[in-house]
Amino acid sequence: MEKIPMTPKGFKALDDELKNLKVVERPAIIKAIAEAREHGDLSENAEYHSAKEKQSFIEGRIKEIEGMIGLAQVIDPSKLSGPIKFGATVKLVDEDTEEEKTYQIVGEQEADIHNGLLNIASPLARALIGKEEGDSVEVKTPGGAKDYEILEIKYA
Structure with missing residues (x-):
């Protein structure tokens, strides 16, 4: 794969976003899914489906950022x-x-x-x-x- 040129500031912004997704967003959505599950029937539970959709987005973004960080060529x-x-x-x-x-x-x-x-x-x-x-x-x-x-x- 080709390296992705990035400034130190751009690299830090991606790294900060990744940390926020892993430390704040991911645990919050796991909690929201657990709470929605407690409301019963999952087939008609809009809160549950919304939380699962958000979880999918967060996990996708984590993978995307990890990929970019892995290919980053930081140029000062x-x-x-x-x-x-x-x-x-x-x-x-x-x-x-x-x-x-x-x-x-x-x-x-x-x-x-x-x-x-x-x-x-x-x-x-x-x-x-x-x-x-x-x-x-x-x-x-x-x-x-x-x-x-x-x-x-x-x-x-």
Whole structure:
């Protein structure tokens, strides 16, 4: 299997979620199932079926996170420098609108464009990889091509 690049912050978030699922959520749902079972006939017990469904979701998410953690390749951006690569925080300016944007290039599991976390597999991130401050990149978007100039690259 291919390694999953992840920042230390992204790895910690997954690890924290896994601990919460195992220590808080799993025991709570087991208790809820036991209580629902006490209400009698399971074939028409909505509480029981709802709790079992939630248990299935929790167990699936635990397996998913364990898989991601097992394949994680944690890359600490503070130890990097040079041209844009995974973990870089990049300040761009849209050459048409002069609007400035800042993104950190992260793994798929961490990506959240609304919080400036750009998936490394996205068209913009792929266009930025290997570039340096002052370079311009063209990114093809559904609305047409966009041109950006790279103003600043930071690794923190």
